[in-house]
Amino acid sequence: MNVELKYKSILVPIDFSDTSRKSFYLALKYAKVFDADTYVLHVMEPLDTFDSSSKVESHTDEVAQVEGGVRRRVNELFERAGLAEVDRRRVHVDIRGGKPWKEILRYASEIGSDLIVMGSHGQTSFKELLMGSTTERVVRRAAGHVLCVKPDGYEYDPEKIPAKYKEV
Ligand code: ATP
Ligand code: MN
Helix, strand or coil: CCCCCCEEEEECCCCCCHHHHHHHHHHHHHHHHCCEEEEEEEEECCCHHHHHHHHHHHHHHHHHHHHHHHHHHHHHHHHCCCCCCCHHHHHHEEECCCHHHHHHHHHHHCCCCCEEEEHHHHHHHHCCCCCHHHHHHHHHHCEEEEEECCCCCCCCHHCCCHHHHCCC
């Protein structure tokens, strides 16, 4: 039984929702405490046009554009006060395409992540659901620990939880 409190490789998947941005800042704090590397991952979900081979070229442009946008947005997150002392050489930014939960898990095993820090909610964000489907699938399958970060102001209210989730 391994109960050592130590993380070396922290993965923070972000979809740029508020809760994932909060997870990003928290992950950097964990990385500092544990002297760990941080891996920031954004997964682009394939667009419908992906299937059409005639559009491959314009599609490559589109991917490059989205990638540029993602890197810019991650850089913007770093501009927040208090991050000056973060060692950027130990923060890796990657972009993958596919189903977010699958790519997050694939990436986690590639980097040997021992901690995933992710939001309970993302872009869709129905707060009355206990957690989004990406996080639920990752929590169920990940080999390492998963820290599920709640949105600010989240409160447990049994009356508001849909019946199908009450027994879980
Ligand atoms: P759902 O997608 O099930 O309709 P949701 O968008 O509110 O609901 P999730 O997708 O589970 O919830 O998002 C929860 C967390 O998962 C986010 O805070 C983020 O950490 C991570 N995540 C979601 N989508 C992506 C993505 N495309 N790339 C990277 N991380 C993601
Ligand atoms: Mn989502």
